[in-house]
Every structure is written in structure tokens, then in C-alpha cells.
Amino acid sequence: MTNSDTSVQSSAVRIQDLGKTYPGASGPALSGVSLSVAPGEIVVLLGLSGSGKSTLLRHINGLETPTTGSVQSLGQEVTSLRGRDLRALRGRIGFIFQQFELVGALSVLENVLTGSLSTLRGPRVGVWSYPRALREKALGHIERVGLLDRTYQRADRLSGGQQQRVAIARALMQDPEILLADEPVASLDPESSSQVMGLIREIAAERGLTVVCSLHQVDLALSWGDRIVGLRGGEVVLDTRTDNLSREQVMEIYGRVATSTTEIAAVEVELAEAREQVLEQELRRAAVAQNTDRAGEDKA
Ligand SMILES: Nc1ncnc2c1ncn2[C@@H]1O[C@H](COP(=O)(O)OP(=O)(O)OP(=O)(O)O)[C@@H](O)[C@H]1O
Structure with a gap:
């Protein structure tokens, strides 16, 4: 099954024959990966640890350089961009991480405001060093993720689920068109995981965001994604919409490998x-x- 023939014009992300071998590695982290993601689509990259999910995500915003192949994001060939142009493209692509990457000693508001730093000149210290319009925007996002009552609390005093909500609000400060999420709920308990994934889905629908998210939980991928792309050993082994797809079908392809x-x-x-x-x-x-x-x- 494949959905990788989505047309070029309608793709938010278009990857062709991508290969990546890290320096000194014995084998490729990715090989022959082709994938198109339509605007507004929610795609889950599903695979075991080491299957290449993070490597693939990091190519979409140019954090990695391919060994072979092409990566187009929002109509631009990422590999040909440098300096200011690459930064401008990254500004249109939000990224959230497994470990949230917040500054623990700063307040929720300050962490969220750092999401706008790429649009400002010079360093900022403290909430009041940001323009009023950005402070209001940040408060709007904090409210959207349900943390208005925690606005001035230190980030490291929040639960994991709350910290990931702060990271989502921070990513929204960029007004991203694509949101990349690398195992965003791997450190959370099942209840917080489905709350956070539900929130990402709602926000994506409200804003028409394209989402590419890596996960390793089959059930969450099935309930949350529009489409699942399964990776194994750096290759795409499954690419299918989740409608009418049963857990057994995914496990047949994804789980079969776990018997070795x-x-x-x-x-x-x-x-x-x-x-x-x-x-x-x-x-x-x-x-x-x-x-x-x-x-x-x-x-x-
Ligand atoms: N910076 C690096 N240098 C060398 N090898 C790397 C580097 N990053 C990843 N790899 C290797 O590339 C392969 C794919 O790793 P990657 O992190 O993309 O997988 P993953 O599916 O995201 O796994 P995880 O869920 O554990 O993060 C692995 O074999 C990994 O060891």
C-alpha cells in the first residue's frame, strides 16, 4: 500500500529517494525513502527505536543533510537552502521534542515567548523585554493549551503533560505551517499522552497545520493519525490511511518484525x-x- 504519489503542487512535504548514512556508521539510517505529505494531513511515523524516525523528521526542516535524494518542504528544496533562507524556512516549521526542551527555571510565559525569538533582533531577558503584542499572543496560546492559571509558574514545576503543552504553545508562536513532533509523548503516562495528542490534533485542525509526528505506540498512532508511515531499518515498510485499518493489520506488518x-x-x-x-x-x-x-x- 502506498500514498506516496500525492502530486507535487499539493504537497507540504515531498521526499524522494532519501538516503542518509551518518559519518562512521556501518549502515544507512535511511535508504530509498519517498514520501509526500499533503497540507493539513496528520501523518504518524511509526517504528521501533533506531528505525530512522528522528532522522527523517530532522531532514524535513534541514537539521540533517541527506546523503542522497531530495527533500522539499513548503515547496522549497531544503538541501539547497543556507543561512537566512534556511532560517526563514525553519521559522515556518515548528518542532516539538520528547524531552520538551523548556528552560526549567523560567516561567511558562517566558518559555512560550522564546518561540518568537527568531522574529526579533537581539537578546531578550524577562517577559517585559518582549513587545506587548507578542506577550498578548503568548497568553492566547497559553490559554489555548489550558495553562492560563500556570502562566507565571516555573516550567520545571509542571507535570510532563503540562510541560509538553507549554512546548506546543511555544511552537505556535512561530505561526508554523508544518508541525514536526519527535516522540512527543514518549515520556508521558497513557492518559497525558492521549490528552496531548488530542490537543495537537485539535490545534492542527483549527489552523490547517500539517503534522508529521513520530510515535512507537501502535494504538495511539491508529487513533490519532490520518495516515501511518511505518519505518523499519531506515526503509518505509507501510504507508496507509488509518480509516478501516485494524490494529491487527498494523501489527501484522509492524509487529511481525518483533518476532526476530x-x-x-x-x-x-x-x-x-x-x-x-x-x-x-x-x-x-x-x-x-x-x-x-x-x-x-x-x-x-
Ligand atoms: N547523529 C548520529 N550519528 C550517528 N548515527 C546516528 C545519529 N543519529 C542517529 N543515528 C543512527 O541512525 C539510526 C536511526 O536513528 P534515529 O534516531 O533516526 O531512529 P529513531 O527511530 O528515531 O529511534 P528513537 O525512537 O530511538 O529516537 C540508528 O541506528 C541510530 O543509531
Whole structure:
């Protein structure tokens, strides 16, 4: 099954025969990937750890350079852009990450405002250094993601789901036409995961946003995406709309690979990494809390 024949004119993203081999790597991270994404479409990249999802996403906004092939985003050949032109294209493409990438010590409002930095000259320190129009815009986005009552709270005092909502609001400051999301709910519990994914879907519909999002949970991909692109070993092994697609059909293609010893090992590594990340996060939170308490005691 393939949907990769969407016409050039109607594509928000058009990737042709993309190959990527990282320097020093024993094999390619991506090979022969062709994919077109229509404006307003919500596409899930589904695959195990190491299947090439992040690498593919990072080519769409020019964070990686292909070894072979072509990547067009919003009608522009990304590989031919440099400097200001590349920055201008990136300004039209929002990116949200698994680890949220917020500045923990800053307030929700300040984090959201940093999403507009690419449109401003010079550094900004503090909320009041941003123009009033941007402050109002940021408040609108904070309200949209349901965090108005947390506007002045430190980002690292929020739950994972709330932090990802802040990251969504920050991405909206760019008025993006495409939103890329790299495992946005991998660090969240199932309930927060579906809330965050639901929010992204609603916002995408309101704004006609094109979304390309990597996930490794089959159920979430099925309930959330318009279309699933399955990656395995850097190649597209499935490309289909989710209507009328059953979990069993996806598992037949996606799950079948997990019967081999290598793939089972990959799943185990993935779980171990996820556990480590949660532990690391907890330790970081505890350290920040301890430092803050100490600072409070010193002042007192
Ligand atoms: N900067 C890099 N340098 C060398 N190899 C890399 C680099 N980034 C990724 N790789 C390798 O490329 C392959 C694809 O990695 P990628 O991160 O794109 O997969 P993924 O599906 O997003 O996995 P995950 O869900 O764990 O992030 C893996 O074998 C990985 O080790």
C-alpha cells in the first residue's frame, strides 16, 4: 500500500529517494525513502527505536543533510537552502521534542515567548523585554493549551503533560505551517499522552497545520493519525490511511518484525532507555528542588 504519489503542487512535504548514512556508521539510517505529505494531513511515523524516525523528521526542516535524494518542504528544496533562507524556512516549521526542551527555571510565559525569538533582533531577558503584542499572543496560546492559571509558574514545576503543552504553545508562536513532533509523548503516562495528542490534533485542525509526528505506540498512532508511515531499518515498510485499518493489520506488518531476536533485543533496549530517561528526569527534578530549597534557606 502506498500514498506516496500525492502530486507535487499539493504537497507540504515531498521526499524522494532519501538516503542518509551518518559519518562512521556501518549502515544507512535511511535508504530509498519517498514520501509526500499533503497540507493539513496528520501523518504518524511509526517504528521501533533506531528505525530512522528522528532522522527523517530532522531532514524535513534541514537539521540533517541527506546523503542522497531530495527533500522539499513548503515547496522549497531544503538541501539547497543556507543561512537566512534556511532560517526563514525553519521559522515556518515548528518542532516539538520528547524531552520538551523548556528552560526549567523560567516561567511558562517566558518559555512560550522564546518561540518568537527568531522574529526579533537581539537578546531578550524577562517577559517585559518582549513587545506587548507578542506577550498578548503568548497568553492566547497559553490559554489555548489550558495553562492560563500556570502562566507565571516555573516550567520545571509542571507535570510532563503540562510541560509538553507549554512546548506546543511555544511552537505556535512561530505561526508554523508544518508541525514536526519527535516522540512527543514518549515520556508521558497513557492518559497525558492521549490528552496531548488530542490537543495537537485539535490545534492542527483549527489552523490547517500539517503534522508529521513520530510515535512507537501502535494504538495511539491508529487513533490519532490520518495516515501511518511505518519505518523499519531506515526503509518505509507501510504507508496507509488509518480509516478501516485494524490494529491487527498494523501489527501484522509492524509487529511481525518483533518476532526476530534482533527486534526483540531492540524493544528491550528501548524499554531500558525509557526507564533510564524517567529515572534521570526524577533525579534532575529532585536536584532542582533541593537547590531551590537551599537557596530559599540561604535567603532566610
Ligand atoms: N547523529 C548520529 N550519528 C550517528 N548515527 C546516528 C545519529 N543519529 C542517529 N543515528 C543512527 O541512525 C539510526 C536511526 O536513528 P534515529 O534516531 O533516526 O531512529 P529513531 O527511530 O528515531 O529511534 P528513537 O525512537 O530511538 O529516537 C540508528 O541506528 C541510530 O543509531
